[in-house]
Amino acid sequence: MPSSVTVIGEPDGRYYASFVVQREPEPLPACDREVGVDLGLTSLVVTSDGEVVANPRFYRAAQRRLRRAQRVLSCRQKGSANRAKARQRVAVVHRKVRDARLDHAHKTALRLVRDNQAVYAEDLTVSGLMRTRLAKSVADASWSQLLRCIAEKAARYGRTFAKVGRFEPTSQMCSACGVKDGPKPLGVRQWTCAACGTVHDRDVNAARNILALGRRERLNACGTGVRPPLEVAAGAEAGTRRSAA
Ligand SMILES: [Zn+2]
Numbered sequence: 001m002p003s004s005v006t007v008i009g010e011p012d013g014r015y016y017a018s019f020v021v022q023r024e025p026e027p028l029p030a031c032d033r034e035v036g037v038d039l040g041l042t043s044l045v046v047t048s049d050g051e052v053v054a055n056p057r058f059y060r061a062a063q064r065r066l067r068r069a070q071r072v073l074s075c076r077q078k079g080s081a082n083r084a085k086a087r088q089r090v091a092v093v094h095r096k097v098r099d100a101r102l103d104h105a106h107k108t109a110l111r112l113v114r115d116n117q118a119v120y121a122e123d124l125t126v127s128g129l130m131r132t133r134l135a136k137s138v139a140d141a142s143w144s145q146l147l148r149c150i151a152e153k154a155a156r157y158g159r160t161f162a163k164v165g166r167f168e169p170t171s172q173m174c175s176a177c178g179v180k181d182g183p184k185p186l187g188v189r190q191w192t193c194a195a196c197g198t199v200h201d202r203d204v205n206a207a208r209n210i211l212a213l214g215r216r217e218r219l220n221a222c223g224t225g226v227r228p229p230l231e232v233a234a235g236a237e238a239g240t241r242r243s244a245a
Contacts, residue, residue, distance in 0.1 A: 005019055012091035012095045031117050033116045034120070035048055037122075038170070039143045066093045102145065109149035119161050121161075164210050177193060
């Protein structure tokens with residue numbers, strides 16, 4: 001039974017009933033797969049398994065429609081009936097973008113949570129991406145929404161979701177041998193580790209580093225003190241910086 005119902009009138013002319021419902025957890029059978037997730041700009045996410053989740057295809061077209069609707073609105077005379085109509089049109093396009101993005105986020109999150117016992121992603125509040133101008137873009141809204149969906153579903157299905165502080169430059173470090181290979185401009189999609197010769201896809205490598213960091217933090221949190229030997233140095237450094245932050 002819903003504990004409360006709120007009716008919300010939206011600017012697109014629709015009314016929504018909003019329910020608050022307590023849902024019982026429905027734990028899924030345990031599995032032994034874990035995944036790291038790299039949040040991207042060209043694609044929504046890339047996983048440590050090499051899976052690429054594209055941004056929803058409607059997106060760019062919808063944004064064009066939104067811009068056009070906003071332009072029309074801006075040249076309608078204030079107080080006119082046409083202006084009211086144009087405003088509603090903007091609201092409708094907004095809603096379509098929002099709904100489609102949310103739907104895509106739910107589907108992506110469900111798949112990640114169902115297929116993996118633990119999902120690790122970057123903590124956006126400390127991510128290097130947040131410090132760029134891109135943070136204000138739609139990409140940021142999509143990422144936060146996706147992470148919220150993953151967190152919800154993980155709680156519901158008895159899975160682990162953990163955010164990993166991006167103190168290590170996950171796109172510079174070789175996920176195979178741990179060597180820091182130096183900065184990689186965004187245009188560099190593929191690189192070869194100078195130390196071990198592994199050829200990396202930039203995003204998959206970052207996702208693998210996120211997976212390794214997430215596992216390590218989880219093990220530390222469990223108090224086992226077990227760390228993969230390769231990553232001891234990186235772990236100590238991350239710990240120091242975290243306490244300083
Ligand atoms: Zn290497």
